[in-house]
Amino acid sequence: MTEIPVQLTVNGQHRSATVEARVTLADFLRERCRLTGTHLGCEHGVCGACTVLVDGAAVRSCLMLAVQADGADVTTIEGIASPDGDLSAVQAAFRDCHGLQCGFCTPGFVVSMTAFLHDHPSPTDEEVREALSGTLCRCTGYQGIFRAVRQAAPFDHGGEP
Protein backbone atom coordinates (compact mmCIF):
# COMPACT_ATOMS: atom_id res chain seq x y z
CA MET A 1 0.00 0.00 0.00
CA THR A 2 1.12 3.51 -0.72
CA GLU A 3 2.50 5.48 2.16
CA ILE A 4 1.31 9.05 2.38
CA PRO A 5 3.26 11.97 3.81
CA VAL A 6 1.65 13.87 6.68
CA GLN A 7 2.74 16.97 8.51
CA LEU A 8 1.09 18.15 11.66
CA THR A 9 1.76 19.95 14.89
CA VAL A 10 1.44 17.86 18.06
CA ASN A 11 1.60 19.69 21.39
CA GLY A 12 3.41 22.55 19.68
CA GLN A 13 6.00 20.31 18.06
CA HIS A 14 6.18 19.86 14.31
CA ARG A 15 5.91 16.24 13.17
CA SER A 16 6.28 14.85 9.69
CA ALA A 17 6.05 11.20 8.71
CA THR A 18 4.75 8.90 6.04
CA VAL A 19 1.92 6.61 7.01
CA GLU A 20 -0.40 4.01 5.54
CA ALA A 21 -3.78 5.59 4.90
CA ARG A 22 -5.52 3.19 7.29
CA VAL A 23 -3.52 4.34 10.33
CA THR A 24 -5.78 6.19 12.74
CA LEU A 25 -4.70 9.42 14.37
CA ALA A 26 -4.74 7.53 17.70
CA ASP A 27 -2.28 4.91 16.48
CA PHE A 28 -0.15 7.61 14.87
CA LEU A 29 0.07 9.50 18.16
CA ARG A 30 0.81 6.40 20.23
CA GLU A 31 3.14 4.52 17.94
CA ARG A 32 4.83 7.14 15.80
CA CYS A 33 4.92 10.05 18.25
CA ARG A 34 5.28 7.77 21.31
CA LEU A 35 2.57 9.76 23.06
CA THR A 36 0.88 6.91 24.87
CA GLY A 37 -1.25 9.13 27.08
CA THR A 38 -3.95 8.90 24.41
CA HIS A 39 -5.65 5.66 25.43
CA LEU A 40 -7.48 3.25 23.18
CA GLY A 41 -10.46 1.54 24.75
CA CYS A 42 -13.06 0.47 22.23
CA GLU A 43 -11.46 1.69 18.98
CA HIS A 44 -14.86 2.38 17.46
CA GLY A 45 -15.92 5.70 18.87
CA VAL A 46 -17.93 4.70 21.92
CA CYS A 47 -15.68 5.05 24.99
CA GLY A 48 -14.03 8.42 24.38
CA ALA A 49 -10.70 7.50 26.03
CA CYS A 50 -8.79 8.48 22.86
CA THR A 51 -10.18 12.04 22.67
CA VAL A 52 -7.68 14.69 21.53
CA LEU A 53 -8.00 18.29 20.36
CA VAL A 54 -7.75 18.86 16.61
CA ASP A 55 -7.56 22.56 15.84
CA GLY A 56 -9.07 23.11 19.29
CA ALA A 57 -12.06 20.80 18.85
CA ALA A 58 -12.40 17.60 20.88
CA VAL A 59 -12.56 14.58 18.58
CA ARG A 60 -12.19 10.81 18.84
CA SER A 61 -8.71 10.07 17.53
CA CYS A 62 -9.76 6.47 16.76
CA LEU A 63 -12.38 7.82 14.32
CA MET A 64 -9.97 9.97 12.36
CA LEU A 65 -7.21 8.88 10.03
CA ALA A 66 -3.75 10.34 10.51
CA VAL A 67 -3.89 11.48 6.87
CA GLN A 68 -7.05 13.46 7.65
CA ALA A 69 -5.08 15.37 10.27
CA ASP A 70 -2.51 16.55 7.72
CA GLY A 71 -1.90 20.23 8.43
CA ALA A 72 -3.78 20.17 11.74
CA ASP A 73 -2.77 21.38 15.18
CA VAL A 74 -3.24 18.48 17.60
CA THR A 75 -3.17 18.62 21.40
CA THR A 76 -3.03 15.39 23.39
CA ILE A 77 -3.24 14.86 27.16
CA GLU A 78 0.55 15.35 27.27
CA GLY A 79 0.03 18.93 26.06
CA ILE A 80 -2.63 19.93 28.60
CA ALA A 81 -0.41 20.79 31.57
CA SER A 82 1.77 23.89 31.32
CA PRO A 83 5.33 23.35 30.04
CA ASP A 84 6.78 23.60 33.55
CA GLY A 85 4.57 20.75 34.69
CA ASP A 86 1.89 22.68 36.58
CA LEU A 87 -1.44 20.93 36.19
CA SER A 88 -4.17 22.70 34.25
CA ALA A 89 -7.29 23.76 36.15
CA VAL A 90 -9.13 20.70 34.85
CA GLN A 91 -6.33 18.31 35.80
CA ALA A 92 -6.00 19.84 39.27
CA ALA A 93 -9.74 19.58 39.80
CA PHE A 94 -9.76 15.89 38.82
CA ARG A 95 -7.05 15.29 41.44
CA ASP A 96 -8.81 17.33 44.12
CA CYS A 97 -12.23 15.74 43.57
CA HIS A 98 -11.19 12.11 43.17
CA GLY A 99 -12.19 12.30 39.52
CA LEU A 100 -10.05 9.30 38.66
CA GLN A 101 -9.18 5.92 40.03
CA CYS A 102 -7.52 3.56 37.55
CA GLY A 103 -6.93 6.46 35.17
CA PHE A 104 -7.65 4.70 31.92
CA CYS A 105 -10.48 6.98 30.83
CA THR A 106 -8.94 10.09 32.40
CA PRO A 107 -7.11 11.45 29.32
CA GLY A 108 -10.39 11.41 27.41
CA PHE A 109 -12.28 13.14 30.21
CA VAL A 110 -9.60 15.79 30.79
CA VAL A 111 -9.18 16.61 27.09
CA SER A 112 -12.95 16.65 26.46
CA MET A 113 -13.64 18.84 29.47
CA THR A 114 -10.81 21.21 28.55
CA ALA A 115 -12.54 21.86 25.21
CA PHE A 116 -16.03 21.92 26.76
CA LEU A 117 -15.11 24.49 29.43
CA HIS A 118 -13.31 26.59 26.85
CA ASP A 119 -16.53 26.81 24.84
CA HIS A 120 -18.89 26.87 27.87
CA PRO A 121 -17.11 28.72 30.67
CA SER A 122 -20.26 28.87 32.78
CA PRO A 123 -22.15 25.62 32.20
CA THR A 124 -25.29 24.48 33.98
CA ASP A 125 -25.20 21.15 35.82
CA GLU A 126 -27.25 19.64 33.01
CA GLU A 127 -24.80 20.88 30.39
CA VAL A 128 -21.92 19.36 32.34
CA ARG A 129 -23.67 15.98 32.56
CA GLU A 130 -24.53 16.10 28.87
CA ALA A 131 -20.92 16.91 28.00
CA LEU A 132 -19.64 14.06 30.20
CA SER A 133 -21.95 11.56 28.51
CA GLY A 134 -19.55 11.09 25.60
CA THR A 135 -16.87 9.45 27.73
CA LEU A 136 -17.17 6.20 29.66
CA CYS A 137 -15.71 5.48 33.09
CA ARG A 138 -15.98 1.99 34.53
CA CYS A 139 -14.47 2.42 37.99
CA THR A 140 -14.39 5.84 39.66
CA GLY A 141 -18.03 6.62 39.14
CA TYR A 142 -19.19 9.82 37.62
CA GLN A 143 -19.92 11.86 40.74
CA GLY A 144 -16.27 12.69 41.41
CA ILE A 145 -15.77 13.51 37.74
CA PHE A 146 -18.84 15.74 37.77
CA ARG A 147 -17.58 17.57 40.87
CA ALA A 148 -14.19 18.01 39.23
CA VAL A 149 -15.76 19.73 36.23
CA ARG A 150 -17.87 21.90 38.53
CA GLN A 151 -14.73 22.94 40.39
CA ALA A 152 -12.81 23.61 37.17
CA ALA A 153 -15.54 25.79 35.65
CA PRO A 154 -14.17 29.31 36.14
CA PHE A 155 -17.60 30.67 37.09
CA ASP A 156 -20.53 29.10 38.82
CA HIS A 157 -23.59 29.02 36.62
CA GLY A 158 -25.21 32.42 36.56
CA GLY A 159 -22.95 33.70 39.32
CA GLU A 160 -20.19 36.24 39.39
CA PRO A 161 -16.55 35.36 38.79
Next chain:
Amino acid sequence: MKAAPFEYHAPDTVADAAHVLAELGDSAKVLAGGQSLIPMLALRLTVFDHLVDVGRIAELRGIERRGDALWVGGGTTQALVGASADVASTVPLLMKATPFIGHFQIRNRGTLGGSIAHADPAAEYPAVAVALDADMEVASSKGRRTIAAGDFFDGFWTSSMEPDEVLVGVSFPIWSERSGFAVEEFARRHGDFAIAGAAVGVELDDHRVRRCAIGLIGLGSTPVRAETAEAEVAGRPVADVEADVVGRLAMVGLESVPDDLHGSAEFRTRVGAAMVARAWRTAIAEALDD
Protein backbone atom coordinates in the same frame (compact mmCIF):
# COMPACT_ATOMS: atom_id res chain seq x y z
CA MET B 1 -9.47 -4.16 15.14
CA LYS B 2 -7.72 -2.22 12.44
CA ALA B 3 -9.11 -1.36 9.02
CA ALA B 4 -7.98 -3.41 6.05
CA PRO B 5 -5.59 -1.51 3.74
CA PHE B 6 -7.01 0.95 1.22
CA GLU B 7 -5.76 3.66 -1.10
CA TYR B 8 -6.54 7.23 -0.07
CA HIS B 9 -7.58 10.10 -2.31
CA ALA B 10 -8.12 13.67 -1.15
CA PRO B 11 -9.51 15.80 -3.99
CA ASP B 12 -9.86 19.58 -3.55
CA THR B 13 -12.98 20.10 -5.67
CA VAL B 14 -16.29 18.35 -6.29
CA ALA B 15 -15.30 17.97 -9.95
CA ASP B 16 -12.09 16.17 -8.99
CA ALA B 17 -13.94 13.95 -6.51
CA ALA B 18 -16.49 13.04 -9.18
CA HIS B 19 -13.69 12.28 -11.60
CA VAL B 20 -11.90 9.97 -9.15
CA LEU B 21 -15.15 8.21 -8.24
CA ALA B 22 -16.02 7.70 -11.92
CA GLU B 23 -12.65 6.04 -12.49
CA LEU B 24 -12.75 3.79 -9.46
CA GLY B 25 -16.38 2.65 -9.65
CA ASP B 26 -17.81 0.75 -6.70
CA SER B 27 -14.39 -0.17 -5.32
CA ALA B 28 -14.36 3.35 -3.85
CA LYS B 29 -16.32 4.93 -1.02
CA VAL B 30 -16.71 8.59 -0.14
CA LEU B 31 -15.23 9.47 3.27
CA ALA B 32 -16.88 12.50 4.88
CA GLY B 33 -16.53 12.98 8.66
CA GLY B 34 -15.89 9.27 9.08
CA GLN B 35 -17.89 8.88 12.29
CA SER B 36 -19.77 5.88 10.87
CA LEU B 37 -17.49 4.72 8.05
CA ILE B 38 -14.24 4.56 10.05
CA PRO B 39 -15.65 2.34 12.83
CA MET B 40 -17.30 0.14 10.18
CA LEU B 41 -13.92 -0.23 8.48
CA ALA B 42 -12.20 -0.87 11.82
CA LEU B 43 -14.70 -3.59 12.70
CA ARG B 44 -14.37 -4.89 9.13
CA LEU B 45 -18.10 -4.72 8.61
CA THR B 46 -17.18 -3.26 5.24
CA VAL B 47 -14.08 -3.10 3.05
CA PHE B 48 -13.18 -0.74 0.21
CA ASP B 49 -10.09 -0.62 -1.97
CA HIS B 50 -10.25 3.17 -2.14
CA LEU B 51 -11.51 5.98 0.08
CA VAL B 52 -12.21 9.38 -1.46
CA ASP B 53 -11.95 11.94 1.35
CA VAL B 54 -14.20 14.93 0.60
CA GLY B 55 -13.18 16.70 3.82
CA ARG B 56 -10.88 19.13 2.03
CA ILE B 57 -13.47 20.38 -0.46
CA ALA B 58 -14.43 23.93 0.52
CA GLU B 59 -17.47 24.09 -1.78
CA LEU B 60 -19.11 21.32 0.27
CA ARG B 61 -19.20 23.50 3.37
CA GLY B 62 -21.61 26.30 4.15
CA ILE B 63 -25.09 27.29 5.23
CA GLU B 64 -26.98 29.76 3.04
CA ARG B 65 -30.46 30.94 2.20
CA ARG B 66 -31.49 29.98 -1.33
CA GLY B 67 -34.99 31.27 -2.12
CA ASP B 68 -37.55 29.51 0.11
CA ALA B 69 -35.03 27.01 1.34
CA LEU B 70 -31.93 26.79 3.49
CA TRP B 71 -29.04 25.07 1.74
CA VAL B 72 -26.57 23.21 3.91
CA GLY B 73 -23.39 21.91 2.29
CA GLY B 74 -22.87 18.17 2.67
CA GLY B 75 -19.49 18.65 4.31
CA THR B 76 -20.78 21.03 7.00
CA THR B 77 -20.14 19.54 10.43
CA GLN B 78 -23.04 18.72 12.70
CA ALA B 79 -21.44 21.00 15.30
CA LEU B 80 -21.71 23.96 12.90
CA VAL B 81 -25.30 23.07 11.98
CA GLY B 82 -26.23 22.88 15.67
CA ALA B 83 -24.61 26.23 16.44
CA SER B 84 -25.87 28.15 13.38
CA ALA B 85 -28.22 31.06 14.05
CA ASP B 86 -29.48 30.76 10.46
CA VAL B 87 -30.43 27.13 10.98
CA ALA B 88 -32.12 27.94 14.30
CA SER B 89 -34.22 30.73 12.78
CA THR B 90 -35.16 29.12 9.45
CA VAL B 91 -35.13 25.33 9.91
CA PRO B 92 -35.56 24.84 13.67
CA LEU B 93 -36.22 21.11 13.28
CA LEU B 94 -32.67 20.61 12.03
CA MET B 95 -31.25 22.54 14.98
CA LYS B 96 -33.39 20.59 17.46
CA ALA B 97 -32.35 17.23 15.99
CA THR B 98 -28.63 17.94 16.26
CA PRO B 99 -28.03 17.42 20.01
CA PHE B 100 -29.40 13.87 19.67
CA ILE B 101 -26.54 12.90 17.33
CA GLY B 102 -23.93 10.98 19.31
CA HIS B 103 -21.93 13.31 21.55
CA PHE B 104 -20.26 16.67 20.99
CA GLN B 105 -16.96 14.99 20.12
CA ILE B 106 -18.75 13.07 17.34
CA ARG B 107 -20.56 16.19 16.06
CA ASN B 108 -17.23 18.01 15.75
CA ARG B 109 -16.28 15.61 12.94
CA GLY B 110 -19.58 14.19 11.68
CA THR B 111 -21.16 15.99 8.73
CA LEU B 112 -24.72 16.59 7.61
CA GLY B 113 -24.07 15.01 4.23
CA GLY B 114 -22.30 12.03 5.72
CA SER B 115 -25.22 11.32 8.02
CA ILE B 116 -27.77 11.56 5.21
CA ALA B 117 -25.74 9.59 2.66
CA HIS B 118 -25.13 6.86 5.26
CA ALA B 119 -28.93 6.49 5.41
CA ASP B 120 -29.22 4.96 8.85
CA PRO B 121 -32.95 4.69 9.68
CA ALA B 122 -32.20 5.43 13.34
CA ALA B 123 -30.25 8.63 12.55
CA GLU B 124 -31.72 12.10 13.05
CA TYR B 125 -30.89 14.08 9.89
CA PRO B 126 -32.39 11.51 7.48
CA ALA B 127 -35.67 11.68 9.42
CA VAL B 128 -35.61 15.50 9.36
CA ALA B 129 -34.90 15.49 5.61
CA VAL B 130 -37.82 13.14 4.99
CA ALA B 131 -40.16 15.08 7.29
CA LEU B 132 -39.41 18.41 5.62
CA ASP B 133 -39.32 17.09 2.02
CA ALA B 134 -35.73 18.27 1.60
CA ASP B 135 -33.96 18.08 -1.74
CA MET B 136 -30.58 16.35 -2.07
CA GLU B 137 -28.18 17.85 -4.58
CA VAL B 138 -25.77 15.22 -5.92
CA ALA B 139 -22.91 15.45 -8.41
CA SER B 140 -21.08 12.96 -10.58
CA SER B 141 -18.81 13.24 -13.60
CA LYS B 142 -22.00 13.15 -15.70
CA GLY B 143 -23.45 16.27 -14.07
CA ARG B 144 -25.69 17.24 -11.20
CA ARG B 145 -29.17 16.12 -10.23
CA THR B 146 -31.62 16.64 -7.40
CA ILE B 147 -33.19 13.76 -5.50
CA ALA B 148 -36.29 14.38 -3.38
CA ALA B 149 -35.93 13.07 0.18
CA GLY B 150 -38.93 10.80 -0.43
CA ASP B 151 -37.00 9.05 -3.22
CA PHE B 152 -33.61 9.08 -1.52
CA PHE B 153 -33.75 6.38 1.15
CA ASP B 154 -33.99 2.92 -0.41
CA GLY B 155 -33.33 0.66 2.53
CA PHE B 156 -31.11 0.08 5.54
CA TRP B 157 -27.85 2.03 4.93
CA THR B 158 -28.91 2.33 1.27
CA SER B 159 -29.76 5.41 -0.75
CA SER B 160 -30.64 6.00 -4.38
CA MET B 161 -27.30 7.77 -4.94
CA GLU B 162 -25.01 6.00 -7.38
CA PRO B 163 -21.55 4.91 -6.13
CA ASP B 164 -19.92 7.62 -8.26
CA GLU B 165 -22.08 10.45 -6.84
CA VAL B 166 -21.20 12.95 -4.11
CA LEU B 167 -23.84 14.57 -1.91
CA VAL B 168 -23.07 18.24 -2.49
CA GLY B 169 -25.75 19.77 -0.30
CA VAL B 170 -29.27 19.52 1.05
CA SER B 171 -31.99 22.15 0.70
CA PHE B 172 -34.48 22.30 3.54
CA PRO B 173 -37.78 24.15 2.89
CA ILE B 174 -38.41 27.05 5.26
CA TRP B 175 -41.82 27.03 6.95
CA SER B 176 -43.85 30.07 8.00
CA GLU B 177 -43.64 31.82 11.35
CA ARG B 178 -46.78 30.07 12.58
CA SER B 179 -44.95 26.79 12.92
CA GLY B 180 -43.67 24.65 15.72
CA PHE B 181 -41.10 21.87 15.72
CA ALA B 182 -39.92 19.19 18.11
CA VAL B 183 -37.72 16.11 18.21
CA GLU B 184 -38.19 13.41 20.84
CA GLU B 185 -36.23 10.22 21.27
CA PHE B 186 -35.96 7.45 23.80
CA ALA B 187 -32.54 5.83 24.17
CA ARG B 188 -31.25 3.66 27.00
CA ARG B 189 -28.05 5.69 27.21
CA HIS B 190 -27.67 9.31 26.21
CA GLY B 191 -26.15 9.57 22.75
CA ASP B 192 -27.03 6.02 21.68
CA PHE B 193 -29.19 5.36 18.66
CA ALA B 194 -32.76 5.66 19.87
CA ILE B 195 -35.14 2.77 20.50
CA ALA B 196 -37.61 5.03 18.68
CA GLY B 197 -38.01 8.71 17.99
CA ALA B 198 -39.94 11.33 16.09
CA ALA B 199 -39.28 14.64 14.36
CA VAL B 200 -42.48 16.66 14.14
CA GLY B 201 -43.37 19.93 12.42
CA VAL B 202 -46.77 21.63 12.47
CA GLU B 203 -47.85 24.80 10.71
CA LEU B 204 -51.04 26.54 11.77
CA ASP B 205 -53.54 28.61 9.86
CA ASP B 206 -55.46 30.48 12.54
CA HIS B 207 -56.05 27.60 14.96
CA ARG B 208 -56.25 24.86 12.37
CA VAL B 209 -53.49 22.53 11.29
CA ARG B 210 -52.40 23.77 7.91
CA ARG B 211 -49.73 21.14 7.48
CA CYS B 212 -48.08 18.55 9.60
CA ALA B 213 -44.95 16.51 9.02
CA ILE B 214 -43.99 13.54 11.16
CA GLY B 215 -40.67 11.80 10.50
CA LEU B 216 -40.12 8.55 12.38
CA ILE B 217 -36.69 7.56 13.69
CA GLY B 218 -35.66 3.92 14.12
CA LEU B 219 -39.03 2.46 13.18
CA GLY B 220 -38.29 0.89 9.81
CA SER B 221 -35.56 0.06 7.35
CA THR B 222 -35.58 3.72 6.26
CA PRO B 223 -36.70 6.95 7.90
CA VAL B 224 -40.44 7.12 7.21
CA ARG B 225 -43.30 9.62 7.30
CA ALA B 226 -46.37 8.90 9.41
CA GLU B 227 -48.73 9.58 6.53
CA THR B 228 -51.91 8.27 8.13
CA ALA B 229 -51.49 10.54 11.13
CA GLU B 230 -50.54 13.54 8.98
CA ALA B 231 -53.63 13.12 6.80
CA GLU B 232 -55.86 12.71 9.83
CA VAL B 233 -54.84 15.98 11.48
CA ALA B 234 -54.57 18.15 8.35
CA GLY B 235 -57.19 20.91 8.40
CA ARG B 236 -58.43 19.99 11.88
CA PRO B 237 -58.75 22.60 14.65
CA VAL B 238 -55.78 22.10 16.97
CA ALA B 239 -58.00 21.91 20.04
CA ASP B 240 -59.78 18.84 18.58
CA VAL B 241 -56.60 16.83 18.12
CA GLU B 242 -55.43 14.59 20.93
CA ALA B 243 -51.69 14.04 21.05
CA ASP B 244 -52.02 10.40 22.10
CA VAL B 245 -54.26 9.72 19.11
CA VAL B 246 -51.69 11.29 16.79
CA GLY B 247 -49.07 9.02 18.35
CA ARG B 248 -51.17 5.90 17.84
CA LEU B 249 -52.07 6.83 14.26
CA ALA B 250 -48.41 7.48 13.49
CA MET B 251 -47.71 3.79 14.09
CA VAL B 252 -50.35 2.63 11.58
CA GLY B 253 -49.02 0.73 8.57
CA LEU B 254 -45.39 0.54 9.70
CA GLU B 255 -43.50 -2.29 8.07
CA SER B 256 -40.21 -3.75 9.23
CA VAL B 257 -40.05 -2.18 12.69
CA PRO B 258 -36.74 -3.46 14.13
CA ASP B 259 -37.11 -6.42 16.46
CA ASP B 260 -33.88 -7.27 18.24
CA LEU B 261 -32.21 -7.55 21.63
CA HIS B 262 -32.50 -3.77 22.17
CA GLY B 263 -36.28 -3.95 21.93
CA SER B 264 -39.09 -5.93 20.39
CA ALA B 265 -41.08 -4.44 17.52
CA GLU B 266 -44.08 -4.16 19.83
CA PHE B 267 -42.07 -2.24 22.44
CA ARG B 268 -40.55 0.07 19.83
CA THR B 269 -44.00 0.80 18.43
CA ARG B 270 -45.31 1.74 21.88
CA VAL B 271 -42.28 3.96 22.49
CA GLY B 272 -42.66 5.47 19.01
CA ALA B 273 -46.29 6.41 19.67
CA ALA B 274 -45.28 8.06 22.94
CA MET B 275 -42.45 10.00 21.26
CA VAL B 276 -44.75 11.27 18.50
CA ALA B 277 -47.33 12.36 21.08
CA ARG B 278 -44.71 14.15 23.14
CA ALA B 279 -43.21 15.88 20.10
CA TRP B 280 -46.67 16.83 18.86
CA ARG B 281 -47.50 18.58 22.16
CA THR B 282 -44.24 20.51 22.14
CA ALA B 283 -44.54 21.48 18.48
CA ILE B 284 -48.15 22.68 18.91
CA ALA B 285 -47.23 24.72 21.98
CA GLU B 286 -44.41 26.37 20.05
CA ALA B 287 -46.63 27.09 17.02
CA LEU B 288 -49.33 28.67 19.19
CA ASP B 289 -46.71 30.76 20.95
CA ASP B 290 -45.45 32.38 17.71
